[in-house]
Amino acid sequence: MPSWTPRPRISFVSGSLAQPQIDAESHGGAQLVVIDTDGPALISRGTAAQLGLAADATCALLQLASGSDCVLAVSVVDGEAEGGAGHVSDGQVAITAVQQYNLHLSVGMLEDFRLFVPPAGVPFELVDVEGEVTLLGGTEGSTEEAVQVDVRALTRELLRLCFRAVLAVNEVLVLAVGGRQLLLRITATNTLDAEAQDEGVAYHCYRGLLTQDTQIYLHSPGTQQASAAAAAPEDGGRQQQHAENAAAAELLPQSLAAARAGVVLLNARQRPPAGFSRSSVKVVTNDGEWFPVKRVLLRPCIALTTALRAEQAGLSEAEVPVDVDTLTFDRVLLFLEALALGQEPPSFGLHLCPPLLAAARWLGLRPLEEHCQERLGESSSRLRFYSFDEVRQLNAAGGCWLILDGMVLDVTCWLPEHPGGSKIIPRQALNLDCSRMFELYHASRESFVFLRQFYFGEIAPEDRDLVPAPDEPPSSEFLQQLHDFTPWRLQVEVATHLGSRHAAARASKRT
């Protein structure tokens, strides 16, 4: 049975994909022999050096030199030293049966690989992705009763495994949901109609990065044609893509193609009609004007979380009223765009700062609030170290301050917007290290993108051992992802201190 394991994550800068460990001038290719693995894809440190990766690189994105759409995320390991994590020698690449299928490779083949470099200067995030779901292990023409699969659970699992990984059309993934192994084949990406493309969204029609904002549309084989027709009735290109997909499906090897028993998808999302973009919302200002704004741009406005996350019943465009006037909101948008692009904020005149500060407070846009405060000379950075006692006192005074892997986060004002409800956090997560709880409740990892808004600093190094840690530690994979997502944390040499406490707890549990 083919297996699927989480892909190693590559670090990202300002929302765009980067291979920061690459020395862009000198990276080359390498001829590698394919070997089998059941775990994450691996190359050795020697091979990494040959490919031009830095000596401390832990992961990389590879593609076939002959040009494949599929991008392979590999971990770099120190050969034998990795023991249980898998072994790979110099000149080899260890990949799963599913990845071999995706790259049209098999064990023993010698192939030219090179580092994948994403397109420069344009966002690489997928706006939408479409996939066909079948049951792995069924038999063709099976009379077995169709299996019901909740698309929400499937989507969560997809995001858990592939969040910020590159997905390509025709790539297949094996996902375990509700005790079943399901085969998901990517049938299309970024299927925006011309109008939506004109909005300026990056348009890579065959691959891109899966993010929390990617719209995911899944179907089972029987419903594919209907959904394709509904989405783009006059799009010849897409029809051809579907025909190619169908042909590609026929090429699936026996082990994967056994997926023919019926799957009934529950809660599957319907595509919006042509011309309607789910990636935008209509922001209505307090003087009656409205702006179409990319949902992803507004994400740092934490006061809008519920409004932005709400699934749109019916097909009318989402409308988000804000208590900000048009001129000020225009400037807020300039700030949000700079924030999304990782650029310096626009230099607003001092007289503009008070209304902008008020808008920032209303929107819960902390970076703008801080920017205005700095400009007005009201404060410098809010970031600092906290003693454990200080956090307890803030909570005793009615606040909701979390400790997550040593980070100190103030979610007090955001509680009513928390998608998991306003009660669970104060009831369960205060005055302890909530990283395991956080891992368990947030499979989709969407929660990561909010952390920066709530970050006020770190628990003082000398107080870290005072913070009660749960019996069950967070997984090392989760901690790794968390650290990848929080490069902006205050630098503490013990940043992974709690991680090592958890490792100790894990070790003592094993013995």
Ligand code: HEM
């Ligand atoms: C900074 C802290 C937090 C952030 C930014 C956050 C964010 C989110 C987000 C975005 C979701 C919906 C998407 C998803 O399921 O991943 C969510 C759901 C949820 N959160 Fe949180 N959360 C935080 C802390 C916590 C804590 C400490 C707990 C538990 C004590 C918790 C419990 C839940 C629950 C139960 C759900 C619903 C899960 C489901 O429906 O499957 N959250 N949270």
